[in-house]
Amino acid sequence: MAMFIxxxxxxxxxxxxxxxxxxxxxxxxxxxxxxxxxxxxDVLVDPSHETHRDFLLVxxxxxxxxxxxxETTVWAGA
Amino acid sequence: xxxxxxxxxxxxxxxxxxxxxxxxxxxxxxxxxxxxxxxIIIDQFVFSEKAVGNWALTDDYFGxxxxxxPQALTSLKQRRLAVAVNSPAFTADRDYTFNGTTSYIDTxxxxxxxxxxMGISNVHIESYERTNISGVTTAIGVNSGSGRALSxxxxxxxxxxxxxxxxxASYSLNTPYTSVGLSQTGRTGATTGDIYCARxxxxxxxxxxxxxxxxxxxxxxxxxxxxxxxxxxxxxxxASLGFxxxxxxxxxxxxxxxxxxxxxxxxxxxxxx
Numbered sequence: 533m534a535m536f537i538x539x540x541x542x543x544x545x546x547x548x549x550x551x552x553x554x555x556x557x558x559x560x561x562x563x564x565x566x567x568x569x570x571x572x573x574d575v576l577v578d579p580s581h582e583t584h585r586d587f588l589l590v591x592x593x594x595x596x597x598x599x600x601x602x603e604t605t606v607w608a609g610a
Numbered sequence: 611x612x613x614x615x616x617x618x619x620x621x622x623x624x625x626x627x628x629x630x631x632x633x634x635x636x637x638x639x640x641x642x643x644x645x646x647x648x649x650i651i652i653d654q655f656v657f658s659e660k661a662v663g664n665w666a667l668t669d670d671y672f673g674x675x676x677x678x679x680p681q682a683l684t685s686l687k688q689r690r691l692a693v694a695v696n697s698p699a700f701t702a703d704r705d706y707t708f709n710g711t712t713s714y715i716d717t718x719x720x721x722x723x724x725x726x727x728m729g730i731s732n733v734h735i736e737s738y739e740r741t742n743i744s745g746v747t748t749a750i751g752v753n754s755g756s757g758r759a760l761s762x763x764x765x766x767x768x769x770x771x772x773x774x775x776x777x778x779a780s781y782s783l784n785t786p787y788t789s790v791g792l793s794q795t796g797r798t799g800a801t802t803g804d805i806y807c808a809r810x811x812x813x814x815x816x817x818x819x820x821x822x823x824x825x826x827x828x829x830x831x832x833x834x835x836x837x838x839x840x841x842x843x844x845x846x847x848x849a850s851l852g853f854x855x856x857x858x859x860x861x862x863x864x865x866x867x868x869x870x871x872x873x874x875x876x877x878x879x880x881x882x883x
Contacts, residue, residue, distance in 0.1 A: 534709055550693070555640055556683045558695045562712045562843060571696055572709045578697040596711055604844070 536570040538592045544569035547584045554580035564602035627656045636689040642680025651878040662867040668857035674706045675852040675881035692717045703879045708835030710848025715834040721827035727858040733774040734796035738853035742788045747847035751837030754829045757822035765789035772807045778821030781807040781814040790883045796859040811869030
C-alpha cells in the first residue's frame with residue numbers, strides 16, 4: 533500500500549498551489565477526517581514540487597492501509 | 611517544423627489538419643513537443659473523427675497516452691492546459707496512473723461556461739481505462755449537485771455507473787466483468803429515459819433508471835482520476851487512464867465509430883487494451 537505524508541491545515545496551506553517551475557502541475561493536499569491533510573509520497577520525487585521537498589521530507593508519514601489512516605470526509609454520489 | 615514542410619512531407623495526399631497543427635503549436639508553447647510520427651497518428655484520428663461528424667459534436671479530447679506530459683495535458687480541440695495535481699504518474703505512450711487517494715487531473719473545463727456543443731440535455735462523456743479497477747470511484751467527473759453531474763464509474767462489481775447530467779443510473783456489464791476499454795455515456799433529451807451507456811462502442815443494458823436530472827450543466831471543472839465534488843476532489847480512482855473526451859451526445863453509429871478511432875490511436879502508440 534502507498535505511503536502518505538500527513539499535514540496540518542496550516543502546513544497544507546503552505547504547500548497548496550501551482551508549481552513555480554512547471555506550468556501544468558499543482559499541489560492540493562486532500563483533507564481527511566480529523567482535520568488531517570494528506571499527500572502521496574510521489575510528490576517528493578516530482579521535480580515540479582522540488583521547492584517544497586525539504587519542507588515535506590520532515591513531516592510524518594503513514595501507510596494508506598494502516599487502520600489509523602484517516603477516513604475520507606467527502607462523498608459524492610453519482 | 612514549418613507547416614509547409616510538414617505538408618510537403620505528406621506527399622500527394624492531403625495536408626495536415628489545421629486544427630491538429632494548432633494543437634501541436636499549443637503543446638510546444640506549453641513546454642512539450644510532438645514528433646512527426648505522433649503527428650501523423652493524431653492527424654489520422656482527427657481526420658477520422660471529422661469524417662464521421664464526431665469532431666463537430668465534441669467539446670474536447672485528451673490523449674493521455676502522449677509522448678510527454680505537456681502533450682498529454684494539452685487538450686486536442688479547445689487546447690486547454692490541464693493541471694496534474696498531487697503528482698499522478700505519467701508513463702509515455704501509455705497513460706496517467708492515479709493513486710486512488712490524492713492525485714488527479716483538473717481539466718479546467720467547466721461545462722456550464724466552456725461547453726460549445728454540450729448542452730443540458732445533450733451530453734456525452736467517455737474514458738479509456740487500461741487496467742481493471744472495481745469500485746465506486748470516478749474515472750472522469752464533476753458533481754455540482756442537483757443532478758448536475760458528469761461522471762463515469764467504469765466498473766463497480768458487475769455494473770457501470772454513469773452520470774451524463776443526470777444521476778442514479780446503473781448499467782449491467784457484460785461478462786467477464788471489467789473496467790478496461792472505452793466507457794461511454796450520454797444524455798439525448800429532457801427525460802430520464804434519454805440516456806445511453808456503452809463499452810467499446812457496444813450499448814449496455816440498463817439495470818437502474820436515473821433518478822434526478824440536471825437542469826443546468828455543472829459549474830465546477832471536470833476532473834480525471836477523481837470527481838470534483840462542488841470544488842473538492844472526491845471518489846479518487848486508482849486507475850490508469852489513456853484517453854478522455856466529452857461533448858454533445860453521439861448516436862449509436864457515432865459511438866461505434868468513436869471507439870474504432872480511439873482504438874486505432876491507442877494501437878498506433880501501443881496503449882491498446
